[in-house]
Amino acid sequence: MRGTVTPERVAVLALDGVYPFELGIPSRILGAAGGRYEVLTCTVDGRPVRTNADFGVTVDYGPEILETADTVIVASVPSDRIPTVLPDEVAAALDRIRPDARIVSICTAAFVLAEAGLLDGRRATTHWHVADLFRRRFPQVELDPDVLFVEDGRILTSAGAAAGVDVCLHIVRSDHGSDLANFVARCCVVPPFREGGQAQYIEQPVPESGAASTAATRAWVLEHLADPLTLTDLAEHARMSLRTFARRFNDEVGLSPGRWLIQQRVARARHLLESSDLPVDRIAAEVGFATGASLRQHLHASIGVSPQTYRRTFQKSG
Template sequence: MSGTQRAHRVAVLALDGVYPFELGIPSRILGAADGRYEVLTCSVDGRPIRTNADFTVTPEHGPEALETADTVIVAPVAPQYVTLDVPGEVTAALARIRPGTRIVSICTAAFVLAAAGLLDGRRATTHWQVADVFRRAFPHVDLDPDVLFVDDDPVLTSAGAAAGIDVCLHLLRKDHGSRLANSVARRCVVPPFRDGGQAQYIEQPVPEAGAASTAATREWALARLDEPLTLADLATHARMSRRTFARRFNDEVGLSPGRWLIQQRVVRARQLLETSDLPVDRIAGEVGFATGASLRQHLHTAIGVSPQAYRRTFRTAR
């Protein structure tokens, strides 16, 4: 990063009952981005915070850190600390956030954002185990409990634990491109992008003994995204019936084969938009979309921008 460019300031808000692991994720992931982010941890009153473990943490900052943050990340708390309204001191702290600031929740912290009215009318997610409680408490939020994170810019929400890593890597991709996000992921020894959604982690019956995995077929498909792959093609490669393959695929990945293919094609298209000068129609062909119009539609559905706007963002960043 240029010595004259100010680091993007991230304030991580810790509340009583915080999960220590998730509290440390932003500093670990964003802090590995070669000085591009300054990560500050704060509490609503500057005092020590009880974790859900057998120790407390003492942030170096109080709520004033929220006033100068470019991104605010609210760390999650254990379920017994979750409330359906916002305590006065938390409301006062959130009121310090400047309009337009990017706000992120990890796991149960979505309850804090929803109770503060920050998710009204927005698509959001939270941990699947508390999804039913969330939906009843906040009917004005468009909850999607099947995904690992939701980017409804400038508000992002993510599911439990490791999904905090996913959303922080997503912030890196948004801000600086896939190359840096992949580099940070390698340093932290985590996958740069996890496909599928939360459904793959929900408790399910143990598969029958000797049940075949679809992993090899997913790898095979990733090497052939430019081809018009069908469910029949995938099932044939896996040596399963289409019905068995579709069921097992959904159990393992949390998405249908068709949705997964679209997701992977969008990911590959984003990489090509960031790193090449190929025309949009050519990129569409390279990733398996029939036309440039199809790529535009799927990219807009996934991240809300056109290919040209996405490419301009990363050319400006470079």
């Protein structure tokens, strides 16, 4: 019989002007993980804060809760409320975070972490709309504005708004495996893993009227991952020329077809490593990698571990 699970304490820091939607994401997503997380919301002084909507929020905790948190999530504020100098009370609150705690920013909260020096020399992301401003202010941070979230050691940064859902699901997946993350996603009626990155949401010309979508081909690919698919195969299925298909695919997904296909194969391989005892070579064949060595290479490039290490980690904690 499995013992009682001690929940991980997650503190969500609400700054003045916070977006209500982003503030509620951690509680909604992590709170659906079967008691594995205790989500507590605080402010820098324990007092209520105004949101960017027509109401304020009252919290039960002040910055002292940050000292006991295993994970700290900083919710985002509107771009016109991004501090140019970190307020003393915010800096003091962040100083309370334990050195070994996981720290997460949603959207523009990456500016807060960067102002505090927490992102120096690290990869990070933020909302694409303020990416240029971020680069100018923090050249010491390696910004990747094309992704939904970045994990660099104990610090995770996510892109705009709903990318907070993606990073919280990633936390559940990393801590407890894909089965629980998928369950949480179903409970919250959100996709367990979104295709592509921010590029698909960046303002761009509207496609020509009547332009065909690549969605049906993407769905078809997911049913045929074991096959040795080529770009020509995908374009023929979509009934487009290679050039048109590649351009439209990138516009819709934010990735090249080849990069997207590798992502899907790695995701399927991770699921099989967690949920089955199939040998690595068999899993490689099931997901369309030619050999076990190819799977090892792609998995290591994606998440930095071998199939054996990944399996040991998640079959224990799933």
